[in-house]
Amino acid sequence: MSKKRVEPEVSLFYPAPVVLVTCAREGEKPNIITIAWTGVACSEPPMVGVAIRPGRYSHDIVAASREFGVNFPSREDLEKVDFCGVASGKKVDKFERCGFTPFEGEATGVPLIKECPVNLECVVTHALDLGSHTYFLGKVVAAHVDEDLWQDGALKVWDAFPLVYLPPTAEYASLGKALGRYCLSKGRI
Numbered sequence: 286m287s288k289k290r291v292e293p294e295v296s297l298f299y300p301a302p303v304v305l306v307t308c309a310r311e312g313e314k315p316n317i318i319t320i321a322w323t324g325v326a327c328s329e330p331p332m333v334g335v336a337i338r339p340g341r342y343s344h345d346i347v348a349a350s351r352e353f354g355v356n357f358p359s360r361e362d363l364e365k366v367d368f369c370g371v372a373s374g375k376k377v378d379k380f381e382r383c384g385f386t387p388f389e390g391e392a393t394g395v396p397l398i399k400e401c402p403v404n405l406e407c408v409v410t411h412a413l414d415l416g417s418h419t420y421f422l423g424k425v426v427a428a429h430v431d432e433d434l435w436q437d438g439a440l441k442v443w444d445a446f447p448l449v450y451l452p453p454t455a456e457y458a459s460l461g462k463a464l465g466r467y468c469l470s471k472g473r474i
């Protein structure tokens with residue numbers, strides 16, 4: 286099969302995780318923004334990154350408070366995930382409209398979403414102005430998991446019904462089935 290060079294150049298990165306990033310500023314309602322440009326940046330210390338456009342209501346909140354929450358939604362909350370990605374906190378109280386229950390982080394002041402099975406509290410270490418987006422790198426200072434999803438020191442991730450996003454078609458998807466475990470190739474090839 287021959288290859289086509291795509292012009293103009295584009296990240297074409299797929300699938301993308303889809304998370305709900307939470308943030309708050311003193312004296313204002315807490316906010317939620319749907320984010321697909323995100324990922325793990327470092328294991329030790331545990332760090333994650335989120336890319337936010339400067340025009341988003343959340344952008345200045347994260348820039349000023351220097352902290353954010355990363356909440357992993359389940360597929361049952363897909364419609365709310367989409368809503369938080371099309372409505373702005375400039376006009377809407379997204380916690381209220383979505384019926385999400387906020388709970389306060391233990392290590393930070395960030396609001397987290399109870400209905401999301403996994404929640405991370407992050408403290409911003411770097412804010413990189415990259416162009417269209419600011420890439421906020423955050424150190425994970427606390428992680429919370431629904432009690433029943435934590436077994437033998439690990440997250441029962443399939444029971445959290447992960448959601449992914451497919452940027453090329455702007456579709457959401459759930460995961461199919463596990464195909465094997467890390468190191469499955471050992472000694473075979």
Ligand SMILES: Cc1cc2nc3c(=O)[nH]c(=O)nc-3n(C[C@H](O)[C@H](O)[C@H](O)COP(=O)(O)O)c2cc1C
Pocket residue numbers: 303316317318319320321322323336337338340341342343344366367369370371372373374375418450
């Ligand atoms: C699936 C999905 C992924 C998104 N990913 C990002 C992203 O990575 N960065 C970003 O700045 N906006 C992203 N957006 C757009 C924001 O979520 C959207 O503009 C939102 O309304 C901004 O909310 P705010 O103004 O309350 O901050 C995404 C939207 C959707 C639906």
